[in-house]
Amino acid sequence: MIDGLRPYSETKPSGLPWLGDMPAHWDVRRNGRLFGSRRETGFPDLPVLEVSLRSGVRVRDFENGTRKQEMGDRSKYQRAVRGDIAYNMMRMWQGAVGVAPVDGLVSPAYVVARPFEETDAAYYAYLFRTSAYMREVDIFSRGIVPDRNRLYWESFKQMPSVYPPFEEQRLIARFLDWHGAQTAKLIRAKKKIIALLNEQKQAIIHHAVTRGLDPNVRVKPSGIPWVGDVPEGWEVKRIKQISRILRGKFTHRPRNDPAFYGGPYPFIQTGGVARASMYISDFLQTLNEKGLAVSKLFPKGTLCMTIAANIGDVAILDFDACFPDSVVGFAPKNGSDINYLYSVFKCMKPELMAEAPVNTQGNLNVERIGAMYIPVPCIEEQQAITREIAVQSKAWDQLIERTKSEIALVQEFRVRLISDVVTGKLDVRAAAASLSEILEAELIEELIEDDDLDEAVDDAENQEVAA
Numbered sequence: 001m002i003d004g005l006r007p008y009s010e011t012k013p014s015g016l017p018w019l020g021d022m023p024a025h026w027d028v029r030r031n032g033r034l035f036g037s038r039r040e041t042g043f044p045d046l047p048v049l050e051v052s053l054r055s056g057v058r059v060r061d062f063e064n065g066t067r068k069q070e071m072g073d074r075s076k077y078q079r080a081v082r083g084d085i086a087y088n089m090m091r092m093w094q095g096a097v098g099v100a101p102v103d104g105l106v107s108p109a110y111v112v113a114r115p116f117e118e119t120d121a122a123y124y125a126y127l128f129r130t131s132a133y134m135r136e137v138d139i140f141s142r143g144i145v146p147d148r149n150r151l152y153w154e155s156f157k158q159m160p161s162v163y164p165p166f167e168e169q170r171l172i173a174r175f176l177d178w179h180g181a182q183t184a185k186l187i188r189a190k191k192k193i194i195a196l197l198n199e200q201k202q203a204i205i206h207h208a209v210t211r212g213l214d215p216n217v218r219v220k221p222s223g224i225p226w227v228g229d230v231p232e233g234w235e236v237k238r239i240k241q242i243s244r245i246l247r248g249k250f251t252h253r254p255r256n257d258p259a260f261y262g263g264p265y266p267f268i269q270t271g272g273v274a275r276a277s278m279y280i281s282d283f284l285q286t287l288n289e290k291g292l293a294v295s296k297l298f299p300k301g302t303l304c305m306t307i308a309a310n311i312g313d314v315a316i317l318d319f320d321a322c323f324p325d326s327v328v329g330f331a332p333k334n335g336s337d338i339n340y341l342y343s344v345f346k347c348m349k350p351e352l353m354a355e356a357p358v359n360t361q362g363n364l365n366v367e368r369i370g371a372m373y374i375p376v377p378c379i380e381e382q383q384a385i386t387r388e389i390a391v392q393s394k395a396w397d398q399l400i401e402r403t404k405s406e407i408a409l410v411q412e413f414r415v416r417l418i419s420d421v422v423t424g425k426l427d428v429r430a431a432a433a434s435l436s437e438i439l440e441a442e443l444i445e446e447l448i449e450d451d452d453l454d455e456a457v458d459d460a461e462n463q464e465v466a467a
Contacts, residue, residue, distance in 0.1 A: 213388055242376060
């Protein structure tokens with residue numbers, strides 16, 4: 001079906017630099033001719049909706065353990081009717097726009113646009129999230145602080161948009177929904193492959209750090225449930241016996257106070273550890289001298305572990321850096337190899353998560369970690385084990401990276417296809433007309449929703465505006 005797509009036979013100049021030529025039977029209209037403003041409050045019983053950067057508008061889940069919070073006063077929240085367009089004024093230039101799936105409430109940080117007859121909101125949600133249109137949004141946004149600009153309704157309604165005939169809008173949206181469902185299925189299948197490859201890699205690491213490299217070695221019970229039997233010559237020790245455990249530090253609150261940032265000292269938080277592979281080789285934030293005074297600089301080579309948020313993620317610093325008390329550092333004592341400890345801790349993540357007490361919101365502490373037991377061979381065997389793990393892991397890592405690259409290519413194709421279709425560069429009318437109406441109810445469930453970071457940013461902005 002994709003192979004059969006062709007450009008439109010007749011085109012004309014649109015008069016819009018970001019759009020270029022468009023099909024001869026299409027038009028250009030300002031958004032004020034396509035949408036009306038909906039500014040309705042006083043519906044406290046409706047569910048709260050949110051707009052994320054990837055999955056559009058959806059009902060906010062307040063029962064999710066990591067996002068549970070009190071809503072407080074909903075009097076300023078606006079009603080969005082099912083089928084309305086809602087967008088985040090501060091983030092539409094990044095794609096925070098979508099169609100309301102149900103009647104609900106949106107934050108005062110949002111604008112609600114009611115589609116007129118002959119306007120298909122689903123088509124325009126796709127158009128508004130293209131890179132070319134988002135650049136236009138950035139131009140039309142305004143504010144006192146450049147990085148906090150807002151696209152107000154008065155500016156949104158003046159923006160020109162391309163306007164296909166109404167039935168063609170619907171066909172385009174149907175085709176892109178169908179293609180999104182197929183793309184999501186393909187990506188999910190590839191993510192399952194990555195999960196299986198990681199399981200195989202983890203099994204190799206687990207066997208190496210609990211049984212060693214000699215398949216014929218005599219074994220004895222370790223007394224550690226997750227380890228089982230270990231070679232007879234190995235010891236079992238508490239983590240605090242083989243490594244110093246150093247808590248991260250950042251004593252100032254609020255932690256995001258800009259007065260402490262922007263200097264020469266890298267600052268690593270839990271997300272930086274979680275994103276890293278074996279080594280933390282980049283950073284997103286830095287501290288200045290004032291920030292360093294309330295934190296602590298750890299040397300290159302420190303083994304880091306997250307003890308809050310992403311429990312048990314580990315990585316090794318590739319440069320000197322600071323980190324907060326949600327991260328701990330390990331400095332191995334004589335007789336302990338840092339790479340071996342890294343491999344053991346990778347295997348221990350389920351145990352670390354289980355050790356985190358519920359009554360402290362799942363956070364670990366230095367004492368609990370230090371009291372846990374791990375298998376410890378002699379230093380020479382530790383080093384031999386880590387060398388063998390590196391050799392065997394390389395092939396698995398290559399397969400994993402290749403599959404990730406395939407996912408990235410699929411996503412890039414999807415983005416380009418959406419842009420070409422909604423701006424009239426490819427004609428999908430015949431392809432869309434052949435799709436069964438029965439598919440439409442199933443399509444939305446197939447769309448990719450993988451944006452936890454976006455949710456966290458949206459939450460912070462919504463709370464700031466509501467306050």
